Amino acid sequence: MSAVSALISHSAIVHLHNLLADDMQRVNQATLGHAQSKVGLVEKVAQHLLCSGGKRLRPLLTIACSHLFRDQPGYAVQLAAAVELIHSATLLHDDVIDESDLRRGQATANRLWGNVPSILVGDFLFSKAFQLMVEAENQKVLEVLSKASTRIAEGEVLQLELLGDLNLSLENYLEIVGAKTASLFAAACQVGGMIVDMPVWLEDDLYQFGYNLGIAFQITDDILDYGPGGEKLGKSVGNDFFEGKVTLPVLLMCQNPDFFPVWESWFDQPSRNEDDFKAAQNLLQGQNMLETCYEYTKPFTEKALHHLSKMPAGVMRDALNALISWI
Amino acid sequence: MSAVSALISHSAIVHLHNLLADDMQRVNQATLGHAQSKVGLVEKVAQHLLCSGGKRLRPLLTIACSHLFRDQPGYAVQLAAAVELIHSATLLHDDVIDESDLRRGQATANRLWGNVPSILVGDFLFSKAFQLMVEAENQKVLEVLSKASTRIAEGEVLQLELLGDLNLSLENYLEIVGAKTASLFAAACQVGGMIVDMPVWLEDDLYQFGYNLGIAFQITDDILDYGPGGEKLGKSVGNDFFEGKVTLPVLLMCQNPDFFPVWESWFDQPSRNEDDFKAAQNLLQGQNMLETCYEYTKPFTEKALHHLSKMPAGVMRDALNALISWI
Numbered sequence: 001m002s003a004v005s006a007l008i009s010h011s012a013i014v015h016l017h018n019l020l021a022d023d024m025q026r027v028n029q030a031t032l033g034h035a036q037s038k039v040g041l042v043e044k045v046a047q048h049l050l051c052s053g054g055k056r057l058r059p060l061l062t063i064a065c066s067h068l069f070r071d072q073p074g075y076a077v078q079l080a081a082a083v084e085l086i087h088s089a090t091l092l093h094d095d096v097i098d099e100s101d102l103r104r105g106q107a108t109a110n111r112l113w114g115n116v117p118s119i120l121v122g123d124f125l126f127s128k129a130f131q132l133m134v135e136a137e138n139q140k141v142l143e144v145l146s147k148a149s150t151r152i153a154e155g156e157v158l159q160l161e162l163l164g165d166l167n168l169s170l171e172n173y174l175e176i177v178g179a180k181t182a183s184l185f186a187a188a189c190q191v192g193g194m195i196v197d198m199p200v201w202l203e204d205d206l207y208q209f210g211y212n213l214g215i216a217f218q219i220t221d222d223i224l225d226y227g228p229g230g231e232k233l234g235k236s237v238g239n240d241f242f243e244g245k246v247t248l249p250v251l252l253m254c255q256n257p258d259f260f261p262v263w264e265s266w267f268d269q270p271s272r273n274e275d276d277f278k279a280a281q282n283l284l285q286g287q288n289m290l291e292t293c294y295e296y297t298k299p300f301t302e303k304a305l306h307h308l309s310k311m312p313a314g315v316m317r318d319a320l321n322a323l324i325s326w327i
Numbered sequence: 328m329s330a331v332s333a334l335i336s337h338s339a340i341v342h343l344h345n346l347l348a349d350d351m352q353r354v355n356q357a358t359l360g361h362a363q364s365k366v367g368l369v370e371k372v373a374q375h376l377l378c379s380g381g382k383r384l385r386p387l388l389t390i391a392c393s394h395l396f397r398d399q400p401g402y403a404v405q406l407a408a409a410v411e412l413i414h415s416a417t418l419l420h421d422d423v424i425d426e427s428d429l430r431r432g433q434a435t436a437n438r439l440w441g442n443v444p445s446i447l448v449g450d451f452l453f454s455k456a457f458q459l460m461v462e463a464e465n466q467k468v469l470e471v472l473s474k475a476s477t478r479i480a481e482g483e484v485l486q487l488e489l490l491g492d493l494n495l496s497l498e499n500y501l502e503i504v505g506a507k508t509a510s511l512f513a514a515a516c517q518v519g520g521m522i523v524d525m526p527v528w529l530e531d532d533l534y535q536f537g538y539n540l541g542i543a544f545q546i547t548d549d550i551l552d553y554g555p556g557g558e559k560l561g562k563s564v565g566n567d568f569f570e571g572k573v574t575l576p577v578l579l580m581c582q583n584p585d586f587f588p589v590w591e592s593w594f595d596q597p598s599r600n601e602d603d604f605k606a607a608q609n610l611l612q613g614q615n616m617l618e619t620c621y622e623y624t625k626p627f628t629e630k631a632l633h634h635l636s637k638m639p640a641g642v643m644r645d646a647l648n649a650l651i652s653w654i
Contacts, residue, residue, distance in 0.1 A: 037481055037484075038481075039481050039484045039485045039488065040488065041484050041487065041488045042480075042481060042484045090450075093446055093447070093450060096446065097443050097446060097447070115442075116424045116487055117484065117487065119420055119423065119424060119446060120420070120424070120480055120483045120484045120487065121480075121484065122450075123417075123420060123449075123453070123479075123480040123483070124477065124480035124481060124484065126450070126453065127473065127476035127477040127479075127480050128477055130457055130473045130476060130477075131470075131473040131474060131476075131477055134466070134469040134470055134473045135470075137466055139461070139464055142461040142469070143458075143461055143462075146454065146457045146458040146461045147458060149454035149457060149458075150451065150454040150455055150457075150458055152450075152454070153369075153447055153448075153450040153451035153454050154364055154365075154366050154369060154451060156447045156450070157364075157366045157368050157369045157444065157447045157448065157451065158366045160368065160443055160444065160447065161366065161367065161368045
């Protein structure tokens with residue numbers, strides 16, 4: 001997938017947002033409503049992040065998956081908000097951990113208010129998400145979402161443990177991506193169906209649809225971080241490189257003994273500069289490595305399509321099909 | 328209460344631990360078992376904190392409160408473990424926030440492994456606690472514990488917002504203490520009874536017992552931080568002073584215009600040294616301020632006794648009565 005086609009199929013997410021505009025407005029209200037607090041600083045930090053214009057992809061999946069089975073999403077709206085709150089909590093903590101200054105083109109909460117409020121408000125949002133999903137009074141939904149939260153945290157620690165390890169295996173890379181990203185995609189999809197009483201025999205397919213979509217999404221995100229294409233999509237690029245994260249493009253480059261020492265020279269340093277990043281981009285382009293990486297998303301998008309094909313046919317399934325192509 | 332009598336009645340908690348030794352061993356196993364992870368670093372950090380010899384006061388309350396109503400604690404064991412995991416998660420984050428080097432006489436996780444693992448493993452323990460309590464399949468228990476978690480986070484942010492404010496009102500102080508400490512004490516007690524089907528009309532009393540006990544506990548803890556007495560109980564002293572936290576002794580001293588400027592001269596500095604702390608201790612002792620502070624615990628211990636008196640009489644109620652005196 002070229003950067004240009006990425007831009008074109010970006011419309012798939014816009015199409016889904018248009019289809020589900022009313023529900024997503026309610027999701028937004030529920031998300032912001034539950035980020036309210038009588039403690040002023042909690043609200044300032046939370047609103048700053050929640051109003052910074054994220055794609056709301058995960059709650060969108062929850063709502064869309066509920067509509068695969070029912071016209072009315074019911075409590076899926078609240079669950080979608082809970083999913084977004086979990087995601088937001090991890091973003092606040094991630095930005096502290098990565099010492100990020102910018103997110104979605106704006107100053108991060110940790111830059112504006114320091115690390116401490118970001119840690120605490122992350123905890124607050126996570127607790128609020130928990131409170132909100134408890135209100136669903138659905139045991140299976142709680143099990144799915146609580147397990148996903150645990151896996152996210154494990155994935156983040158595994159990523160930290162293996163940070164800068166240029167011998168990272170593809171297996172470990174996929175384990176990190178599966179835990180820190182795909183598990184929430186999977187749970188977001190599955191609970192959307194569960195809360196509207198989807199047929200039990202399709203539950204695992206809906207989970208697998210979300211999981212494989214999540215892996216493909218994260219691989220694409222890791223590719224875009226080395227641009228070109230990322231910048232055009234409004235993403236800042238080079239974050240993974242500057243933070244010394246070994247993602248798929250790096251992992252594959254380092255399997256070639258000719259290139260391993262070059263990356264080693266960069267990743268052995270405590271920090272890397274813009275010239276290093278440009279050199280890394282040139283190296284990846286010279287080897288067509290980003291195209292190679294896109295090939296790695298295919299088994300996952302194919303699996304996502306396969307599991308989605310088991311769901312009831314209709315407008316929503318078509319829109320989710322288009323979303324897979326976007327990713 | 329003098330430091331000497333504090334030492335004597337410390338035996339109340341030992342007595343409770345002896346009474347509930349078998350259950351508490353199972354709580355310990357459940358706590359450590361749920362802190363296991365295939366990610367090595369998660370387990371190292373979590374075990375370091377959980378094996379550092381905390382008093383396990385909160386899970387002890389959950390078990391004791393279940394025994395007010397039933398001989399067998401049933402799922403209260405798992406809920407007690409969940410309560411300890413929530414508490415441990417907040418300790419990991421607190422130590423990062425306060426830049427603490429020592430906890431329970433040992434190096435903190437953040438000192439040994441850095442801030443990042445502490446933040447992430449805190450998130451992991453919190454998620455695990457959530458997973459564990461979901462397994463209880465008890466809607467009311469989930470509502471109580473999720474609400475307590477939210478209040479803890481709000482209390483921590485409020486404390487941060489008002490950090491170093493020497494004009495802190497008693498009302499705000501009690502709001503902070505109520506949220507960050509007493510809410511978990513209250514929930515720990517209440518869910519212990521709820522999970523063994525206590526009479527519904529006693530639920531609020533059990534909550535109020537825990538809440539007032541928690542306030543009295545935190546006030547006492549704040550007093551001990553200015554010693555003497557704290558050191559003898561194995562606590563390090565001076566933490567609140569060095570971190571610039573306005574606790575009850577400081578708040579009361581600063582209501583006197585003669586002493587306000589002295590504290591201002593200390594708290595206006597970015598940091599304070601050992602000589603400052605000794606001077607502060609002397610000032611507090613000269614005004615009998617620590618004794619005055621102990622007077623402030625009385626309305627709360629009295630309320631705790633009152634609510635406890637509604638519970639079924641027996642060995643367990645007697646032991647909890649003795650615990651109130653200890654605190």
